[in-house]
Amino acid sequence: MTDATDSPKMHAPLAEPLRRAIGERYLTYALSTIMDRALPDARDGLKPVHRRILFAMRELRLASSGGFRKSAKISGDVMGNYHPHGDAAIYDAMARLAQDFNVRYPLVDGQGNFGNIDGDNPAASRYTEARLTAAAEALMEGLAENAVDFRPNYDGTLEEPVVLPAAFPNLLANGSSGIAVGMATNIPPHNIDELVGACLHLIKTPDARDDTLLQYVPGPDFPTGGVIVEPPESIAQAYRTGRGSFRLRAKYDIEDLGRGQWQIVVTEIPYQVQKSKLIERIADLIQTKKIPILGDVRDESADDVRMVLEPRSRNVDPDVLMNMLFRNSDLEIRFSLNMNVLIDGRTPRVCSLKEVLCAFLDHRREVLLRRSRHRMDKIDHRLEVLEGLLIAFLNLDRVIDIIRYDDDPKAALMAEDWGRDHVRAMSEKDYVSPLPASGEGQLTEVQAEAILNMRLRSLRRLEEMELTAERDRLMAERAGLEDLLANDRVQWDKIAEELKEVRETFGRKAPGGARRTRFAEAAEVEEVPIEAMIEREPVTVVCSKMGWIRAMKGHVADAAALKFKDGDEGRFLIHAETTDRLILFGANGRFYTLSVAQLPGGRGMGEPVRLMVDLPNESEIVALMIHRPGARLLVASSAGDGFVVLADEVLAQTRAGKQVLNVRGETVARLCKPVSGDHVACVGENRKVLVFALEELPEMSRGKGVRLQKYKDGGLSDATTFTLSEGLSWRDPAGRTRTETDLAEWLGKRAGAGRMAPRGFPRDNHFT
Structure with missing residues (x-):
């Protein structure tokens, strides 16, 4: 019998910790999102999906001067060959490259409905057609000349470019935006003419300061135009650090x-x-x-x-x-700048304007060197062929005999000793072959193959002269390439020459190349109160018990004729004017401000006031009144605490309101009334009345206040202010106004308990 502890399962290695497994996989996902999806390459300014779209269209031979192909065919080829993602996402990316209101220099020439500035989506891919633009061809110029590295596609059957040669700084010209994991990028479009000017200045002065480049690139150039009103110092700071924003107006x-x-x-x-x-x-x-x-x-x-x-x-x-x-x-937005890009296609970094332009120029130099070396290889191969052809012309009879009678003419041609003196005589200067022959005076395999493939019509004397002229021309071109590869200054001069050609093609003199976005200062307009611009008209503000508010034209006298929703009834009826402002006091102790001119009209039942201000559903409306500048208000809570506050202090600037009376727990705000007179009268839920001098109440802007009346049980029912010499008035149950002038019995100090209310005082314990 085998011991259970010797089972293979007991000795199996521990599983990978969950934290490490999740961390490694999330890191892989994050790097994939950053490098292969969201962030553009600083060299050509493209994300992989855009680069693959342009390359696939080039493979389909959709030149700017050629015909169109269905967008469905293009997105299908991109998906099948290079980008194994959804065709809808690919088509959306391609459609954006064709929208002249989104891209400053469109890279796709669309035919059909590709969307519009209203926000309408493009038509389905089966209905639209597309081809490349001249700008896109400029980005890919040199792909056939080994200008950039290629890598296998996702299934290893084809190859795609790692980056495009990019004849102009597309990253800044067309801008880019994207959200990766833990980082994002947002780059506005710019004007190619200005970018080329900045690049030429950097070529002349490599240590130029960022502020100097702003003389060439003053700011973004948006395809929809507009006016930038950002201060110049803020723009300079944004380009210096790679982060900032621009105020853009219509x-x-x-x-x-x-x-x-x-x-x-x-x-x-x-x-x-x-x-x-x-x-x-x-x-x-x-x-x-x-x-x-x-x-x-x-x-x-x-x-x-x-x-x-x-x-x-x-x-x-x-x-x-x-x-x-x-x-x-x-009509005014703030466009953020975050130049977070991939340097050399690998390292994400927030770059300044100078760093982005330098990355482009370094890439252009690498492209120039690679194209020059590729051209030199082509020239060397052609010179080798020309040397063999010239040898054949000088020894034509012997070549014909070998081809005609020898069983293996290729080997015989390579074995023959032809000599070199005759070839040198064909040129005014000494000729030195760039590639070694198989032996002194012998033909190489390439030369022998070229001679065997030569047509009989090429044996005429004129063809020999053309070959000699071509050889001399290629030798001169090769010498120029050698000078370029050996001299940095010549390389930068060549790059400057290419950039000037780009400026001629896409600069301000080209169609659509002029700057569209202008600059201006945000003029400080003197603030004029809205009330001063509103036509003054009488209105009646009606607010129901459930909080539905409206403003009816004119001063309505018959409140009984007003209609309300089922289960609702009228509560506030205020005669006001369109220039007035209302102050609303909630049970939460906050004041809210409403403009009468902005209230809904009198047709219908109005709108809930809680849609206009952030009054909680559980807080009732305590008071609603017209704001009178300079007036004083008495506010109090159900616990009997209160104070006097200036009406100007309770105006709120936002819909969130302004906290004035502090309440907590079950205590709520009970009343808010205008102050008039010299005394305060309070009545509690126990029907006891207390009268004291108004000067005993403090004037505050916010707080809990002081005790108005003391209660053994219950709380405050109502309070009012009045002039002692004129007496205290209230409405009896019959609706008649009664006035009590002899108040000695109820007169006392603040925070007293008071005495029972006079005979005939309302049963609801309210003065009005």
């Missing part, structure tokens, strides 16, 4: 309609803002009366952008109106 003009009428026409909107959603937002601002001086918005766009904004009154200042729209809509 461009607008003021059209005079005659007779004092005018309208604002927006012709350029900020980058990546959908026009349809922008108009919806502005229309919502008009409907909710958040910008009461704006009357209407219309979209009159065709191929260009034309948004018409009509003011409610011709007395409105256009700059004030636009400033309000800039603050409340996407």
